[in-house]
Amino acid sequence: QQPVQSPQAVILREGEDAVINCSSSKALYSVHWYRQKHGEAPVFLMILLKGGEQKGHDKISASFNEKKQQSSLYLTASQLSYSGTYFCGTDYHYGGSQGNLIFGKGTKLSVKP
Amino acid sequence: DAGVIQSPRHEVTEMGQEVTLRCKPISGHNSLFWYRQTMMRGLELLIYFNNNVPIDDSGMPEDRFSAKMPNASFSTLKIQPSEPRDSAVYFCASRLGRPDNEQFFGPGTRLTVL
Numbered sequence A: 001q002q003p004v005q006s007p008q009a010v011i012l013r014e015g016e017d018a019v020i021n022c023s024s025s026k027a028l029y030s031v032h033w034y035r036q037k038h039g040e041a042p043v044f045l046m047i048l049l050k051g052g053e054q055k056g057h058d059k060i061s062a063s064f065n066e067k068k069q070q071s072s073l074y075l076t077a078s079q080l081s082y083s084g085t086y087f088c089g090t091d092y093h094y095g096g097s098q099g100n101l102i103f104g105k106g107t108k109l110s111v112k113p
Numbered sequence B: 001d002a003g004v005i006q007s008p009r010h011e012v013t014e015m016g017q018e019v020t021l022r023c024k025p026i027s028g029h030n031s032l033f034w035y036r037q038t039m040m041r042g043l044e045l046l047i048y049f050n051n052n053v054p055i056d057d058s059g060m061p062e063d064r065f066s067a068k069m070p071n072a073s074f075s076t077l078k079i080q081p082s083e084p085r086d087s088a089v090y091f092c093a094s095r096l097g098r099p100d101n102e103q104f105f106g107p108g109t110r111l112t113v114l
Helices: none
Strands: A004-006 A010-014 A016-024 A030-036 A043-049 A055-056 A061-065 A070-075 A082-093 A107-110 B005-007 B008-013 B019-024 B033-040 B042-051 B054-055 B065-071 B074-079 B086-093 B107-111
Touching: A010 A016, A016 A082, A016 A107, A016 B107, A030 A061, A030 A070, A043 A070, A055 A061, A061 A082, B005 B086, B008 B019, B019 B054, B019 B086, B019 B107, B033 B074, B042 B065, B042 B074, B054 B065, B065 B107
Parallel strands: A010 A107, B008 B107
Antiparallel strands: A004 A016, A016 A070, A030 A043, A030 A082, A043 A055, A061 A070, A082 A107, B005 B019, B019 B074, B033 B042, B033 B086, B042 B054, B065 B074, B086 B107
């Protein structure tokens, strides 16, 4: 089942903060975050694992609430380069990974000068 | 290091024709994924290989779609016959090792079926 992302779109001024949410109706093993700029391929940002481990980008932070089956991506002091569409990808197999990801529909972030 | 390589980058074809998309994963990566991206449906997983073996093809839309991975350095996604609703960007991604490692995406193939 596809995770639900919110908001669908957000417009920021440089230096402002944003939070992007990703919710699942099923228990999660991990949540992966990717960013895609227009006309380009998705690029990895971070992975959050059941149990609290995180791997990824040092300027972007995220949280993973296993009980609520949701993750949030925190973009602080946004820069123009943060513009793009953010996707969460969820790995569903509770207790172990299935190895594949189901992506949400994305959140389009626009950062203006 | 070369990333994931996909060809062609753009393909325009007529309805009913066969289309073959190609992917070369990053050397040493043992998992390969094919995705389709459209405005309406977003980024959908079509099929996933691990060590050249198809593990999950539940996302393949119908029998017109088939994928192969004859060796660790090459995969194809074939659509026969193609239809206008197959128009999309098709991405290939590869991953090394554990499921909690990142996937590296290729540049994609933009397919237009007229």
